[in-house]
Amino acid sequence: xxxFSTNFFRGLIAQIAGTVMGMGLVMALRVIFGLPLSSPIxxxxxxxxxxxxxxxxxxxxxxxxxxxxxxxxxxxxxxxxETSDEHTVDSSKPNWMRYFSxxxxxxxxxxxxxxxxxxxxxxxxxxxxxxxxxxAQSGITFxxxxxxxxxxxxxxxxxxxxxxxxxxxxxxxxxxxxxxxxSNYLVPMLIGANDMAFPRLNAFAFWVNVPGGLILLSSLFLxxxxxxxxxxxxxxxxxxxxxxxxxxxxxxxxxxxIAGSINVIVSIITMRAKGMSLLRMPIFxxxxxxxxxxxxxxxxxxxxxxxxxxxxxxxxxSFFDSLQGGDPVLYQHxxxxxxxxxxxxxxxxxxxxxxxxxxxxxRKPLYGYKWVAFSSLGxxxxxxFVWAHHMFVSGMSPFLRIPFMYSTLLVAVPxxxxxxxxxxxxxxxxxxxxxxxxxxxxxxxxxxxxxVTGPPLATIATDLHLHDTWFVVGHFHDTMFGGFIFPFAxxxxxWFPKMTGRMYNxxxxxxxxxxxxxGFMMMSNLQLVLGLLGMRRRVADFDAALGFDGMQxxxxxxxxxxxxxxxxxxxxxxxxxTKGEKTExxxxxxxxxxxxxxxxxxxxxxDQPFEVVGEPYDYGLPNSTYVNMNPAGETPAAH
Amino acid sequence: MSVVESYATKLARNRLxxxxxxxxxxxxxxxxxxxxxxxxxxxxPHLEQGLGLAVTILLLVSxxxxxxxxxxxxxxxxxxxxxxxxxxxxxxxxxxxxVVGVEWQLAPFxxxxxxxxxxxxxxxxxHAFHVFTGVIFLFIVWNNGRRGHYSAEKHWAVxxxxxxxxxxxxxxxxxxxxxxxxxxxx
Numbered sequence: 138x139x140x141f142s143t144n145f146f147r148g149l150i151a152q153i154a155g156t157v158m159g160m161g162l163v164m165a166l167r168v169i170f171g172l173p174l175s176s177p178i179x180x181x182x183x184x185x186x187x188x189x190x191x192x193x194x195x196x197x198x199x200x201x202x203x204x205x206x207x208x209x210x211x212x213x214x215x216x217x218x219e220t221s222d223e224h225t226v227d228s229s230k231p232n233w234m235r236y237f238s239x240x241x242x243x244x245x246x247x248x249x250x251x252x253x254x255x256x257x258x259x260x261x262x263x264x265x266x267x268x269x270x271x272x273a274q275s276g277i278t279f280x281x282x283x284x285x286x287x288x289x290x291x292x293x294x295x296x297x298x299x300x301x302x303x304x305x306x307x308x309x310x311x312x313x314x315x316x317x318x319x320s321n322y323l324v325p326m327l328i329g330a331n332d333m334a335f336p337r338l339n340a341f342a343f344w345v346n347v348p349g350g351l352i353l354l355s356s357l358f359l360x361x362x363x364x365x366x367x368x369x370x371x372x373x374x375x376x377x378x379x380x381x382x383x384x385x386x387x388x389x390x391x392x393x394x395i396a397g398s399i400n401v402i403v404s405i406i407t408m409r410a411k412g413m414s415l416l417r418m419p420i421f422x423x424x425x426x427x428x429x430x431x432x433x434x435x436x437x438x439x440x441x442x443x444x445x446x447x448x449x450x451x452x453x454x455s456f457f458d459s460l461q462g463g464d465p466v467l468y469q470h471x472x473x474x475x476x477x478x479x480x481x482x483x484x485x486x487x488x489x490x491x492x493x494x495x496x497x498x499x500r501k502p503l504y505g506y507k508w509v510a511f512s513s514l515g516x517x518x519x520x521x522f523v524w525a526h527h528m529f530v531s532g533m534s535p536f537l538r539i540p541f542m543y544s545t546l547l548v549a550v551p552x553x554x555x556x557x558x559x560x561x562x563x564x565x566x567x568x569x570x571x572x573x574x575x576x577x578x579x580x581x582x583x584x585x586x587x588x589v590t591g592p593p594l595a596t597i598a599t600d601l602h603l604h605d606t607w608f609v610v611g612h613f614h615d616t617m618f619g620g621f622i623f624p625f626a627x628x629x630x631x632w633f634p635k636m637t638g639r640m641y642n643x644x645x646x647x648x649x650x651x652x653x654x655x656g657f658m659m660m661s662n663l664q665l666v667l668g669l670l671g672m673r674r675r676v677a678d679f680d681a682a683l684g685f686d687g688m689q690x691x692x693x694x695x696x697x698x699x700x701x702x703x704x705x706x707x708x709x710x711x712x713x714x715t716k717g718e719k720t721e722x723x724x725x726x727x728x729x730x731x732x733x734x735x736x737x738x739x740x741x742x743x744d745q746p747f748e749v750v751g752e753p754y755d756y757g758l759p760n761s762t763y764v765n766m767n768p769a770g771e772t773p774a775a776h
Numbered sequence: 777m778s779v780v781e782s783y784a785t786k787l788a789r790n791r792l793x794x795x796x797x798x799x800x801x802x803x804x805x806x807x808x809x810x811x812x813x814x815x816x817x818x819x820x821p822h823l824e825q826g827l828g829l830a831v832t833i834l835l836l837v838s839x840x841x842x843x844x845x846x847x848x849x850x851x852x853x854x855x856x857x858x859x860x861x862x863x864x865x866x867x868x869x870x871x872x873x874x875v876v877g878v879e880w881q882l883a884p885f886x887x888x889x890x891x892x893x894x895x896x897x898x899x900x901x902x903h904a905f906h907v908f909t910g911v912i913f914l915f916i917v918w919n920n921g922r923r924g925h926y927s928a929e930k931h932w933a934v935x936x937x938x939x940x941x942x943x944x945x946x947x948x949x950x951x952x953x954x955x956x957x958x959x960x961x962x
Contacts, residue, residue: 214933217920222781334789399796407789433796437803445811445898454887454894456811462891467814471807 139230143237144205145347151204152197152348159196163189183378188451190359191381198348198389206239207344210337224332224740239344241336244738246343247322248636250314251629253343255707257311257350258622262700264304268297268677273693275681291361297677299361299379303354306366306383310353310390312483312617314346315625317393319486320401320425322632326731327419329410329749329764331742334403342396345389353386355379365675367472370457370465373446381450384443391440394482398432401425410730411768412749419729419753420509424489427513431478431485431520439475442468469531473524480613481520484620485513488555488584490628491577495559496754497727498574499566503754505558515551519544526595530604538597545595552588556581571725572646576627579654583661584619587612590665605675608668614661623653626706633710634724638737639717645709649702656698663692728753728763745769787932794936798943801906805947808902812895812954820959821892824882828956831874832948838867839945842914846938849921852928858921861934864941865914868907876904892962899951906944913937 140146167174167189176182202208210220224242226235235245236252271279277293280300285292291299321339325332333339356362360377373380405426409418445456446468455461457468496503503509525533525541559581568574590612593599603609626649633641667688672679679685723732730747731738748768755761845860879900887897917937920926926934 215916215920217923217925335793338793395800399793399800402796403789403793406792407785433800434803437800438807441804441807448887448898449894452887452897454897455891456815456894456898462815463894464814467811470814471811474807 139234140237143234144207144239145237148201148205148207148344148347152201152351155200155204156193156197158193158200160189160193162196163192187378187381190378191385191447191451194352194382194385198345198352198385201348202341202344205344205347207341209239222336226740239340241332241340242740243321243325243333243336243339244636244742246339247318249343250321250346251318253346253350254311254314254318254625255710257307257314259703259707260354261304261308261311262703264300264307265696266700268300268304269693269696271297271677272679273690274686275679275683275689277678280677289358289361294677295361295363298363298365298675299357301675302362302365302383303357306353306387308617309366309479309483310346310350310387312621313390313394315621316428316482316486317343317346317397319421319490319625319628320428321397322636323421323628324401324404324425325408326635326738326742327422327729328405328408328413329730329743329747330404330408333400334408335400338396339400342393342400345393345396349386349389349393351386352382352389356382356386367476368443368446369472370446370449370463370468371459374450374458381447384447388440388443391436391443394432394436395440398429398436401429402433405429410747410749410764414749416507416510417749417751417753418510420492420503420506421486421489423510424485424492424513427517428482428485430514431482431517435475435478435521437475438471439479442471442475445471466528466531466533469528469533470525473527474521477524477527478517478520480616481516484584484616485516487580487620487624489513490624491559491580492555494573494577494627494631495562496756497725498569498571498577499562500569500756501562501566502752502756502758503558504561504564505554506752506754508554509558512551512554515554516548519548519551523548526600529597529600542595542597546592549588549592556585556588571630572641572643572650573627573631575647575650576623576630579650580619580623580627582619583615583623583654583657586661587615587617587619590615603668605673606668607664607672607674610674611661611664611668614657614664618657618661626650626653629710631725633713634720634736635731635738637714637717638719639713640720640724641713641717642709645705649705649709652698652702652705656695656702659695660692660699663688663695667692728756730764730766733764733766783930790932790936794939798939801943802947804902805950808899809950809954812899815891815895816959818959819892819962820955820957821896822884822961823896823956824879825956827874827879827882828952831871831879832952834867834871834874835945835948838864838871839942841867842938842941846931846934849926849931849934850928854921857926857934858918861914861918861921861937865911865918868911868914868941872904872907872911875900896955899955903944903948903951906947910937910941910944913940 164174167185174185176185213220235242236249240246240249268280271277277297280296281293285296289296321333321343356379359379359382362368362373362376362380362383364373364376364380368380368383373384405418405422445454448454449456449458449463455463457463457465459465492503492509522544523541525537526545529538529541590608594603594609594612630641630646633639667685668674670683670685672683672685679689720736722736724736725732731742733747734742745767748765749763750765751761751763753763755763841860842864845857845864848854848856848860880897883893883896885893885896887893914937917926917933920933
């Protein structure tokens, strides 16, 4: 079996061995320092176990990276050896093995990110379906099934809380990886480079997600955690061992986010093709740049706040526990300083995809290119000054609410710029309703819903009423589906021929769209309505006398439609990858440089550097070209 | 056909990448400093002033010597480069011993003793971890330099090491003020 010789498999073995060794190491250290290995008091015993397991898990994650060979070239540099920058492919190995190996090619890393993202989205969706079954009717029934107690050791409301928390954070991890997929796969191709600025850092940024994701998911089997994805102390200080797995897993995914974003910024600034000034750059690159600017700074704060909670649990350091002089609101400030800008990290690349695809299917120039480009930067800039709108009811000083209300409402301005641009681009266009375009249009409609439900949550008076109701859930799902899920699906369909050299199944794509769109509309509108009627979020049960049963059942059905839509999507991808119709050249008649190259994209993206000679989105204008693929006038070399 | 990139192109790219990393990493320390201001306000933990001043001076001197090392290799003077970077490394190790080995033992509180303990051990601990990685970096560069790597034209690793080391020192200047000087002792 060749699979057993892949870096991925070796990394897994190393992680298991490393975890065991790390636990042994902590135990040995405890013996040396005269600390007990167990205690007759249950709480102390659990604490000792936690210290040992966390030590093991940290060593295990590092072992994965060493075992998989992610650090290989860096170790060589440290020993003073040179390494080659050339991309080489070992032709004796089958092609699929590249995707399970530490490969420095940005196209391989992009696909690795994408597949890992879809896997995590599938996990997150499964968790949601499990608790949606429970919420379909009042009273706790499904989650009290015997099987959960046997499998996980807990059931009922605690299982609901764990599933709800994991749904949130696994989806967020999936989205972050999806963004990694889009920026890694697309940015070098769009700017005319052959790879990212730091290919090794790029590989590291992907692979650190693998132990991160595994550790995050392992929390399900280690007692779960009941804090929601926000992990507020003091609850997170008292939650079971699974909490630590959540904190450390997310920390690793954050490391990936930071490393990846530095790569994106440097690539965009230093590696653009000749003639590609910043204002002639494809619009997605602006979105990726704005995203990366948020990621590489703000992410550190969630890393810090999670580390402090880990330390407080392990060493009893009192940062956030008010019983010992700590300050729980401090955690919320540190946490939201990342986690609010983070939602713009989730949506900006998606909005970039919408602006990127619309002109192709409308055959008209993108309206107001400069405004759209700067609106991404505008959103990124404003995003750093809005975090406390999550904390209107947290007990922070009330006078802080007002500036945060205004700064939050300000976000609507650059976002509105994008909407006007999309509407004006669509105006009088010859629209071609292919699957990617359907998803683009769906994204605009859904994101609009997310946009109009935002101000009631930003305004203090209404937020005090709506805080922690399902209205917030509805608003958030609107922004995530409109800003990420739909554009991500559009991007995968659009660049599928570029990735695989084959075409997806159009009919299945259209069915996928309508299942998702109708299911999602049912789901999110009911979430909004239930929230307005007073349904609290993050509760496992509701009173039958409230009369929500019918709506909750319909909501569950909508959720399942979305879920089945995504399963169909996965089927379409897997099947078309091997059996799809082969494609040649410029499938969508796009002006973008990557479509002037063969499908799938060759190992070296561009044989010779191209030159940008015009505006990127001047579709339909006579005598306009964007790129001159052959500036030297030579006959192109055979591929 | 592939384009072989020049050393200068790569150098510019590496510099930008490293500075972005430094800015990114600075946010961790800003966050810790904010935590210190929120939790301790205008008070400060009771610490050994003499020791704090001593390690601070050590670290400042090491930063100066690191700069000398970088200048010497830029002038092609290998022995002086090696001498300076070696002393920088030794000073870094003494700093670590001073903070982790001595100050942590002398402090009248442990990490579990209230906010003062939490803040003190978190700030010095996060910083000491960076000093530790910096010392490893210094060792790698010194060791490669000893074996004849780096020249007046090509010494990016030395420059990177110097930037990282100066960054750690600048962070400590703020942390020294925050822990040893700001507010009244309790």
